[in-house]
Amino acid sequence: MQKAITPETPEFRAEARFQRVSPQKAKLVLDLIKGKRVEAAINTVAFTHKRIAPVVEKVLRSAVQNAQHLSDERGLDVDIDNLYVKTAVANEGPRMKRIRPAPMGRAFRYQRRISHLVITVAEKKAAAGAEQETAPAAASKSAGKPAVKKAAARKTVARKMAPARKKAAAAK
Numbered sequence: 001m002q003k004a005i006t007p008e009t010p011e012f013r014a015e016a017r018f019q020r021v022s023p024q025k026a027k028l029v030l031d032l033i034k035g036k037r038v039e040a041a042i043n044t045v046a047f048t049h050k051r052i053a054p055v056v057e058k059v060l061r062s063a064v065q066n067a068q069h070l071s072d073e074r075g076l077d078v079d080i081d082n083l084y085v086k087t088a089v090a091n092e093g094p095r096m097k098r099i100r101p102a103p104m105g106r107a108f109r110y111q112r113r114i115s116h117l118v119i120t121v122a123e124k125k126a127a128a129g130a131e132q133e134t135a136p137a138a139a140s141k142s143a144g145k146p147a148v149k150k151a152a153a154r155k156t157v158a159r160k161m162a163p164a165r166k167k168a169a170a171a172k
Contacts, residue, residue, distance in 0.1 A: 013119065023092050041060060060119050082123050082125075085120075092115060
């Protein structure tokens, strides 16, 4: 079987490596922007009250600039206004081992986590957006019929169970 050849949409990425924040904390901010359009993602990050948010905004803007620069350099036809955040990941970097004094002359070891932030943006095609808009409309039209069947099925189940409940209550 042959695969259908489709023109791939180019992806543009930017990284911020060795950031002094744990990947778990960075993922909280990155999850806010995944799948959003770039403009909405920048606004979201700008108003987020996390310490890593300005770094994420800087990386996101860098990815957009990379898209603009590479589209000019390679002669690609990329519409900057149609870019969206395809992936946003916080990978774990090296850990810094530290020692904290503990009672009775002991020492507790702990690790300071470091993360690498990677954001990838791609262009959202207009044709795919039109298909996605028509699909929910068709689904909502057909969704009304099964809902009626489900409601009727619930009523019949309730009717069948009602006599059994009455008998159980009378036995007590």
